[in-house]
Amino acid sequence: MTERSRPNLLEAVNLHVRAGTYPAVRGVTAGFAPGEFTAVIGPNGAGKSTLLRALLGLSVPESGEVRLCGQALGHWPRAHRSSALAYLAQGEELPLATRVRDVVALGRGAGEWRWGLIPTRPWTEEDEAAVAEALERTDTLRFEHRRVSELSGGERQRVSLARALAARPRYLLLDEPTNHLDLAYALDVVRYVRCEVAGGLGVVAVLHDLNLAARADRVVLLHQGQVLAAGPPATVLTPAHLHEAYGVQVLVTHVAGRLVVVADD
Numbered sequence: 001m002t003e004r005s006r007p008n009l010l011e012a013v014n015l016h017v018r019a020g021t022y023p024a025v026r027g028v029t030a031g032f033a034p035g036e037f038t039a040v041i042g043p044n045g046a047g048k049s050t051l052l053r054a055l056l057g058l059s060v061p062e063s064g065e066v067r068l069c070g071q072a073l074g075h076w077p078r079a080h081r082s083s084a085l086a087y088l089a090q091g092e093e094l095p096l097a098t099r100v101r102d103v104v105a106l107g108r109g110a111g112e113w114r115w116g117l118i119p120t121r122p123w124t125e126e127d128e129a130a131v132a133e134a135l136e137r138t139d140t141l142r143f144e145h146r147r148v149s150e151l152s153g154g155e156r157q158r159v160s161l162a163r164a165l166a167a168r169p170r171y172l173l174l175d176e177p178t179n180h181l182d183l184a185y186a187l188d189v190v191r192y193v194r195c196e197v198a199g200g201l202g203v204v205a206v207l208h209d210l211n212l213a214a215r216a217d218r219v220v221l222l223h224q225g226q227v228l229a230a231g232p233p234a235t236v237l238t239p240a241h242l243h244e245a246y247g248v249q250v251l252v253t254h255v256a257g258r259l260v261v262v263a264d265d
């Protein structure tokens, strides 16, 4: 089955996006399917974050378009877009004095946070159930009453993940979700992501760690704003592609059945 023929696809179609005046994304075409974990990789400045923001409709393309379920993103009502596409931005700061459960509840989009939750619509049973489910799935329920300031970096990242999942999105877009996390927490994030993907969520994650990217279903390698390679990890994470993108010689091998990339300097 081709990417185009899949239903519910989030697609970039010949997308050109400027970051400021800089042409950061130059003619990217890529499809992201539900129930699939896609890692977006590439060297610093390759256009990864710009692509992610464009997929969310947070930046306007110069040309080309983003489509959700076959329709241009701009045609979907804003409320539909923000419930279908959840975002975990790079280095996102959580409100430190706020309790975990309240932070996760923010993901429901039922209010705004200004020194406390200002409701913009009535809280429903569905909201309550979605928050409980998100806390449970990310293993944050056990510290739901603690304040963010009392949590470690890895625990905060799980709370951010819970807040995103509370929206019950179709797609979760993550910008460097494992940044600053130790190995155990980084693997945790990937494990949670895999679990949600098995339940049908589409995940697009910008990752710098190529060995974490190797655990994705698909990898999109960006270089100078363009797709250098896309497909299953073994076809993208090759010495030739990685040398072209990063200018570094690497060895690609298998350890205990896993693909492993090692710098060969």
Ligand SMILES: Nc1ncnc2c1ncn2[C@@H]1O[C@H](COP(=O)(O)OP(=O)(O)OP(=O)(O)O)[C@@H](O)[C@H]1O
Pocket: 019, 020, 021, 022, 023, 024, 042, 043, 044, 045, 046, 047, 048, 049, 050, 051
């Ligand atoms: N506001 C801006 N004005 C001018 N150039 C910008 C602006 N924002 C980003 N850029 C440039 O656009 C290019 C792509 O940036 P982007 O943040 O998308 O890259 P990235 O692949 O996510 O990088 P990193 O891995 O370093 O986070 C970079 O060269 C960056 O310097």
